[in-house]
Amino acid sequence: MPRPPVPDAESIAEPVVRLCQVEQRFARGVTALAGLDLDVRPGEWLSLLGPSGCGKSTALRLIAGLSQPTAGTVERHLPDTNALGGIGFVFQEPTLMPWATVEDNVGLPLQIFGVSRTEIRARVGDLIERVGLAGFERARPRELSGGMKMRVSIARALVAAPRLLLLDEPFAALDEITRARLNDDLLALWQAQGFTVVFVTHSVWESVYLSTRIAVFSARPGRVVAEVAIDAQAPRGADFRESAIYLSTCRQVSEKLAEAMR
Amino acid sequence: MSRLQRWLSALGPPFAVILLSLAVWEGLVRWRHIPEYILPGPLRIAAALGESWPTLLSSLLFTLAVTGEALLAAVVLGGGLAVLLAQSRWIERSFFPLAVILQVTPIVAIAPLLLIWIHNVRLALVVCAGIVAFFPMVANTTLGLNSADHNLLDLLRLYGASRWQVFRRVRLPSALPYFLGGLRISGGLALIGAVVAELVAGSGGTETGLAYRILESGYNLQIPRMFAALVLLSAAGVLLWAALSGLSWLLLHRWHESALRREG
Numbered sequence: 001m002p003r004p005p006v007p008d009a010e011s012i013a014e015p016v017v018r019l020c021q022v023e024q025r026f027a028r029g030v031t032a033l034a035g036l037d038l039d040v041r042p043g044e045w046l047s048l049l050g051p052s053g054c055g056k057s058t059a060l061r062l063i064a065g066l067s068q069p070t071a072g073t074v075e076r077h078l079p080d081t082n083a084l085g086g087i088g089f090v091f092q093e094p095t096l097m098p099w100a101t102v103e104d105n106v107g108l109p110l111q112i113f114g115v116s117r118t119e120i121r122a123r124v125g126d127l128i129e130r131v132g133l134a135g136f137e138r139a140r141p142r143e144l145s146g147g148m149k150m151r152v153s154i155a156r157a158l159v160a161a162p163r164l165l166l167l168d169e170p171f172a173a174l175d176e177i178t179r180a181r182l183n184d185d186l187l188a189l190w191q192a193q194g195f196t197v198v199f200v201t202h203s204v205w206e207s208v209y210l211s212t213r214i215a216v217f218s219a220r221p222g223r224v225v226a227e228v229a230i231d232a233q234a235p236r237g238a239d240f241r242e243s244a245i246y247l248s249t250c251r252q253v254s255e256k257l258a259e260a261m262r
Numbered sequence: 263m264s265r266l267q268r269w270l271s272a273l274g275p276p277f278a279v280i281l282l283s284l285a286v287w288e289g290l291v292r293w294r295h296i297p298e299y300i301l302p303g304p305l306r307i308a309a310a311l312g313e314s315w316p317t318l319l320s321s322l323l324f325t326l327a328v329t330g331e332a333l334l335a336a337v338v339l340g341g342g343l344a345v346l347l348a349q350s351r352w353i354e355r356s357f358f359p360l361a362v363i364l365q366v367t368p369i370v371a372i373a374p375l376l377l378i379w380i381h382n383v384r385l386a387l388v389v390c391a392g393i394v395a396f397f398p399m400v401a402n403t404t405l406g407l408n409s410a411d412h413n414l415l416d417l418l419r420l421y422g423a424s425r426w427q428v429f430r431r432v433r434l435p436s437a438l439p440y441f442l443g444g445l446r447i448s449g450g451l452a453l454i455g456a457v458v459a460e461l462v463a464g465s466g467g468t469e470t471g472l473a474y475r476i477l478e479s480g481y482n483l484q485i486p487r488m489f490a491a492l493v494l495l496s497a498a499g500v501l502l503w504a505a506l507s508g509l510s511w512l513l514l515h516r517w518h519e520s521a522l523r524r525e526g
Contacts, residue, residue, distance in 0.1 A: 066416050089420055095413040099435045099517045108431070112423045140517045160421070 014077055015039040016164055016196050017063050022072035023221075024058050032058040034221035036072070040164070045190060045197040047207035049253065050217030051261055056200045059222065060168050063198060064089055078163055083113060088157030088165045088195075092172055094149035096141040102128065102152050103137045109160040127155040130189065147178035154186065158193075165190075167199045171206070183210060187236060204257065208249045209236060216256045226256040302486040307493060310486035318475060318487075322494050325456055325471035328384065329502070332391030333452040337445065339392075340399025347400070348407035348433065358404075365397035369455055373462040383463055387471075390462075391455030395448040399441075406440025407433050439518050442510040449502045457495065472498075 017040040024033040032055035040046055040063065048056040061067045062074050064087055079085045096105045104111075107124045115123075128137060131151040141149055150170060157165060167186075171179040187210060190197055201207050207214050208230060216226040230249055240246050284304045290296070291303035298306055311318065343361070347354040373390050380386040410432045418428050460473035470478075472491045479488035 064420055066420060087420060089417060091413045091417075093413065095411060095417065097414065097432065097435065099438070108417075109421050111431070112418065112421045112427055142517060 015041050015075075016077055017198075018073075018075040019059070019062065019069075020073045020075070022059075022062060022069045022074065024055065024062065024067070025070045031221040033062075033069075034223060036223045038215060038224055040196060040198055041213075042163075042196055043194055044212045045199065045210055047199045047201055047211040047214045048217060049201060049204065049207045049214050049257065050222060051219055051257075052202060054217040054220055055222030056202075056217055057168050059217075060166050060198060060200050063164075064166055084115075084160050085163050086160065088160065088162035090150075090153050090157045090165070090167045090170045092169045094141065094146075094153040096149060096152055096156075098141050101138050101140060102133060102144070105141070105152050106155045106159050108156060113160065123159055124155075127159045130158075131155045132185065145178075147174055147182060150174065150182060151185075154182075154189075158189065158195075161193075162195055164196045164198070167197065169200050169202070172201075179206075184237065186210075204250055204253050208246060208253055209241065214253055216253065216260050218260045225260045228253050228256065299483050299485045302489055306486045307489040310484070311490035311493065314475075314487050314490060318472070318491060318494055321470055321472045321475045321491070322498060324469055325453070325460070325473065325495070326498055328387045328391055328456040328460075328471060329449075329452045329498075331388045332456060333395055333445075333449055335388065335392040336395035336399050336448050336452065340396045340444075340448075341403050341441065343400050344403030344407060344437075345429075347404045354404065361397055361400050364393060369394050369458055370462060373459050376459075377463050384469065387456055387459045387463065390459030391452045394455030394458075395452035398444040398447040398451065402440045402444030402447075403437055406437030409440070410436035439514055442506075442513065446503060446506045446510065449506045450499060453495070453499050453502060 017038075019036055019038040022033055022036040022038075023031065025031045036055075036059060038059065048059060050056050058067075062069055063076075065074070065076060068074075078087060097108070100108075103124055106127055107120045110120045110123060125137075128134060131154055133148060133151055133155065136144065136148065141152070144152065153170070171182055174182065183206065199207070199210060211230055213230065214228045215224045216228070217223065218225045228249065231245075288303040288305060291301060302310070343357070347357055369390055372393065373386075376386045376389055377383070380389060414432050415428065418432060423431070456471065457473040460471045461477065464474065464477060472495050475491040476488050476495075479485070479491060
């Protein structure tokens with residue numbers, strides 16, 4: 001599968017999202033983010049990497065527009081929320097509706113947008129197929145394994161053809177094997193469809209394997225203290241995990257992370 | 263294990279305990295020669311039930327009708343109020359205490375007032391029973407509507423869902439298990455409310471419920487008949503509970519109960 005072109009920073013006039021000197025302070029007095037500058041560039045896979053509690057998830061919520069910063073600006077260059085081609089969000093938990101079938105869970109965004117029944121059926125069927133859940137259309141979440149639930153969640157995030165996919169440590173609760181398989185499947189979907197990804201994780205290995213760029217966060221209050229671009233061509237697979245560039249990048253990112261926590 | 267075997271193993275022990283208790287009761291009454299106006303044995307009660315069956319049956323139907331109407335009113339009004347309360351914290355804080363006051367004031371104390379205000383005795387009974395059944399519906403449904411998954415609510419906000427869409431797609435289904443739990447409690451309470459109200463009203467005439475039969479039998483020292491009415495009341499309570507549990511199972515077992523097939 002050919003890799004979509006990931007343009008270099010200089011050639012891009014307009015980032016998808018731009019965070020400028022963002023500060024996020026909560027009512028109970030905790031400052032989660034301070035002085036955060038971050039551009040999300042079209043087509044890239046950007047990982048936000050940092051220790052637990054450094055404000056990565058808070059930054060993701062700001063990018064999504066689910067909360068407003070207490071200082072600084074968040075610019076979003078995306079279509080209106082209530083339409084196709086906007087933002088897809090995958091939480092740490094699958095966050096499915098337990099009473100609804102896989103089909104209905106995946107179709108939720110389209111139902112909200114008021115898309116016609118036939119189009120919903122077509123899109124949902126297609127997405128369920130792509131995430132490898134064919135045959136489980138009528139199943140309820142309780143009947144699925146943890147990995148399968150996460151696949152439903154990913155399918156739901158992608159069904160409305162988002163330009164920006166936000167992932168908040170989606171695989172943290174999964175076992176190693178399921179996690180690796182989901183990584184590869186998600187990577188393939190990204191390569192095929194060319195959306196932009198912002199991926200929150202605390203795994204150096206995972207971020208290097210998946211990303212085109214990693215933003216390393218400092219401890220709280222979080223800001224970006226280092227950026228690492230990963231110039232490895234797709235398709236990334238088992239070979240990439242053993243390549244020199246993978247290992248050296250992991251070492252480099254680990255060092256930056258250690259510095260950030262100092 | 264076959265279906266029949268499972269039923270037997272589930273229902274066998276409780277039935278055995280009930281039968282044994284009845285046997286001990288009957289034996290005790292006969293052995294100690296307890297007069298029937300103090301404590302009739304189960305066989306005598308069964309006979310009394312047979313003797314007064316037509317009267318008791320019509321009284322049972324009356325009590326059940328009052329209970330059913332009260333429960334329906336509690337569901338509609340209580341559920342409706344819960345929807346209103348769930349709209350904002352401010353509304354909930356303002357109105358919830360009123361519901362609590364209504365709940366904690368003993369219905370026996372309110373019943374005489376209601377009987378003075380409402381001339382139609384039957385309606386007064388329904389109102390009394392409804393007040394008792396009202397609170398669990400409000401409290402449970404409000405809790406249910408507010409306990410929707412916050413991430414799911416965020417997701418809907420992200421997609422620009424309207425208030426109505428959020429309500430219908432997430433809040434209402436999230437509230438369903440809580441609502442049904444409240445319904446089971448309210449069912450039992452409505453029956454108690456109907457009985458208490460009727461005891462206070464002490465109404466006679468053509469249309470009378472089981473509570474009045476109990477009073478009447480007491481005045482006439484027909485203690486076996488009194489027990490027969492009591493047995494019917496218990497049976498009505500059990501039946502109501504079973505029916506509401508069945509409804510709950512019907513609506514929830516696909517997603518809220520266990521016993522589902524698993525992957526591979």
